[in-house]
Amino acid sequence: xxxxxxxxxxxxxxxxxxxxxxxxxxxxxxxxxxxxxxxxxxxxxxxxxxxxxxxxxxxxxxxxxxxxxxxxxxxxxxxxxxxxxxxxxxxxxxxxxxxxxxxxxxxxxxxxxxxxxxxxxxxxxxxxxx
Amino acid sequence: xxxxxxxxxxxxxxxxxxxxxxxxxxxxxxxxxxxxxxxxxxxxxxxxxxxxxxxxxxxxxxxxxxxxxxxxxxxxxxxxxxxxxxxxxxxxxxxxxxxxxxxxxxxxxxxxxxxxxxxxxxxxxxxxxxxxxxxxxxxxxxxxxxxxxxxxxxxxxxxxxxxxxxxxxxxxxxxxxxxxxxxxxxxxxxxxxxxxxxxxxxxxxxxxxxxxxxxxxxxxxxxxxxxxxxxxxxxxxxxxxxxxxxxxxxxxxxxxxxxxxxxxxxxxxxxxxxxxxx
Numbered sequence: 001x002x003x004x005x006x007x008x009x010x011x012x013x014x015x016x017x018x019x020x021x022x023x024x025x026x027x028x029x030x031x032x033x034x035x036x037x038x039x040x041x042x043x044x045x046x047x048x049x050x051x052x053x054x055x056x057x058x059x060x061x062x063x064x065x066x067x068x069x070x071x072x073x074x075x076x077x078x079x080x081x082x083x084x085x086x087x088x089x090x091x092x093x094x095x096x097x098x099x100x101x102x103x104x105x106x107x108x109x110x111x112x113x114x115x116x117x118x119x120x121x122x123x124x125x126x127x128x129x130x
Numbered sequence: 131x132x133x134x135x136x137x138x139x140x141x142x143x144x145x146x147x148x149x150x151x152x153x154x155x156x157x158x159x160x161x162x163x164x165x166x167x168x169x170x171x172x173x174x175x176x177x178x179x180x181x182x183x184x185x186x187x188x189x190x191x192x193x194x195x196x197x198x199x200x201x202x203x204x205x206x207x208x209x210x211x212x213x214x215x216x217x218x219x220x221x222x223x224x225x226x227x228x229x230x231x232x233x234x235x236x237x238x239x240x241x242x243x244x245x246x247x248x249x250x251x252x253x254x255x256x257x258x259x260x261x262x263x264x265x266x267x268x269x270x271x272x273x274x275x276x277x278x279x280x281x282x283x284x285x286x287x288x289x290x291x292x293x294x295x296x297x298x299x300x301x302x303x304x305x306x307x308x309x310x311x312x313x314x315x316x317x318x319x320x321x322x323x324x325x326x327x328x329x330x331x332x333x334x335x336x337x338x339x340x341x342x343x344x345x346x347x348x349x350x351x352x353x354x355x356x357x358x359x360x361x362x363x364x365x366x367x368x369x370x371x372x373x374x375x376x377x378x379x380x381x382x383x384x385x386x387x388x389x390x391x392x393x394x395x396x397x398x399x400x401x402x403x404x405x406x407x408x
Contacts, residue, residue, distance in 0.1 A: 013204060020190040020337075028187070028366055035359040039134060042356075047136030052173040054351030061349070078355035082183055082362070086344045088190045089337040096208060107269070111209050115338065118215040122222075122345035 012099040016092050023088030030081030038074025090119045133356065140170060141360035148188065148368025153375070154388045155329065156248055158365045159185045159307035160241060164395040167234070167408055172357065174230045174237075174408055178306030179352035182344050184365035185308045189337030191366055192373060202330040203272045206285065206323065210295045211335055214313070215342040217299020222343035225304050226350065234403030237305050241396030244311045245389040259322060264288045274327050283324050291321040303343035308336040 058064035059079050068076025093116045100108040131139075143165050144158070151158030159181045166177035225233065261271055265285035273282035294316035302309040310332050317328035347353055402408045 013202070017193045020193045024187055024191045024366070028363060031359050031362055034355065035137075035363070038356060038359065039137060043132065043134035043137075045133050047131050047133045047356075049170070049172040049176050049354065049357055052175050055354060056351075059355065060351050075355040078359045079353070082353060082355065082358055083348070085183060085186055085190070085362070086341050086348065089186060089341040092190075092193075093208075093211075093338060096204065105269075108205060108208060111212060115208065115211045115215055118212070118219065119338070119342055119345070122215075122219060122342045124345070 012096070012102075016095055016099075019095060020088050020092055023084060023091060027081045027085035027088070030084065031078050032081075034069075034074050034077030034079075034081060036074075037072060037077060041074055086123070090116070090123065093119060136170070137356070137360045140166070140357070141364040143169070144184065144361045144364025145368040148184070148365035149372045150368075150384070150388050151365075152188070152192070152369035152372030154248075154385045156244065156385070156388060156392065157185075157308050157310050158188060158369060160244055160392055161395060162361065162365065163237060163306060164241070164399055166357075166361075168395070168398055168402065174233055175225075175352045176354050176357050178225070178233075179347045179354065180306075180358040180361040182306040182340050182347055183353060183358045184362045185302075185306070185340045186337050186344060187362050187366045188369040189308065189333055189340065191370060192333055193337070201274050201326045202334045203270065203323075203327055204331075204334070205268070205272075206270050206317070206321075206327075207331045207334045209268060209270070210292065210316075211338050213292045213295035214299035214302070214335055214339040217296040217301075218303035218339050218342035219299075219346070220296075221300035221303025221305075222346040223303075224300070230408055231403045231406055233304065234399050234408040236301075238396040238398070238400030238403060240301060240305060240307070240309075241392050241399060245393035245396060247311050247315065248385060248389040248392075259284050259286060262286045262288065265321075272327070274324065281324070283327070284322075286322040287320050291316045294320055299339050299342070302336075302339050303346075306340075306343075306347075308340065310336055 058068045059075060065076060065079045065083055069080040093112060097109055097112045097116060100112055144162065147161045147165060148158040151161065162181045162184065163177045166172040167174050261284040265271060265288050268288065270285040271283065273280045294312065298309045298312035298316060301312060313332040313335060314328045317323040317331060318325050
């Protein structure tokens with residue numbers, strides 16, 4: 001009983017680890033490309049992060065980010081990469097639901113689903129005030 | 131300073147933070163926010179957003195290395211993530227309500243406490259404790275490879291650990307750090323989980339916790355691409371380099387120096403927060 005269970009856990013973790021690594025590499029690549037575009041276009045302007053102004057809608061919503069990334073705006077491409085990065089742990093949790101289901105561990109399917117719902121609520125922006 | 135110079139300097143600073151953070155096991159996020167706010171005069175909200183993003187990158191990037199070691203316990207991690215993600219939402223919600231000065235003070239206190247914790251000896255005593263009924267029902271007890279073969283362990287005090295994890299999540303959501311120190315404290319001290327299992331499971335949880343508040347920070351406009359780009363790329367590369375030479379390096383002195391730096395930054399954050407400089 002113990003051997004197959006730990007084997008599946010180990011196998012599941014290996015797949016998850018590869019998933020995460022691929023997600024991080026893809027995100028880093030996009031952030032880098034976006035960074036090159038951003039620096040080429042705005043490298044000589046003045047850096048100012050002292051005052052908090054918040055980001056425009058095109059950099060805070062999924063629709064806005066994908067639209068500005070598609071226009072090859074440097075900041076848009078970076079933000080899309082960051083969005084992919086934020087999505088990697090969410091993908092890990094989603095995959096774990098399937099993994100626990102495959103192990104017939106109903107209790108942990110429920111626990112993992114709770115975590116997934118909390119994450120999706122946050123990403124959808126329902127949990128915070130705007 | 132031009133955007134070009136600023137990006138380069140922030141990248142170098144983040145590289146150093148990620149490198150030292152991973153080499154000493156204290157995490158890069160704790161020095162990143164003070165570095166950005168105190169040295170680069172970045173607004174603390176932008177600093178927290180960028181730090182949160184880099185925390186996800188290091189946690190996800192390091193996962194592969196931890197899985198090979200076979201120490202982390204995904205059941206413990208997943209169950210406690212219910213607490214950390216809820217805490218992270220609460221923390222991110224709170225971040226919009228309190229003043230930036232108050233956030234700086236809480237940050238400073240957390241830094242001082244982390245510096246204090248890192249000086250304490252790790253608990254490595256043998257634990258032959260009877261199984262706890264709740265932990266058994268939650269199937270948390272496990273085993274890990276040790277010098278003398280597989281060693282099994284029994285998890286204790288699940289409710290206490292769960293509450294501490296909510297606190298760790300709230301700190302993470304409020305300050306944009308991984309709060310690995312509090313997570314390890316909850317597992318190692320409260321739940322009596324072996325140190326190695328605690329640290330690796332903590333790393334596994336950090337990314338998921340940070341993702342819970344990152345969504346809110348993103349929609350609130352705290353995550354600026356121009357700042358997050360050098361921070362994320364620098365911390366990620368730095369922490370991967372740090373993990374690579376970790377096995378060979380003598381980290382005792384490095385840990386001492388790094389915890390002193392963290393303590394000093396903590397004092398400075400408290401002072402600036404109270405004096406209204408942040």
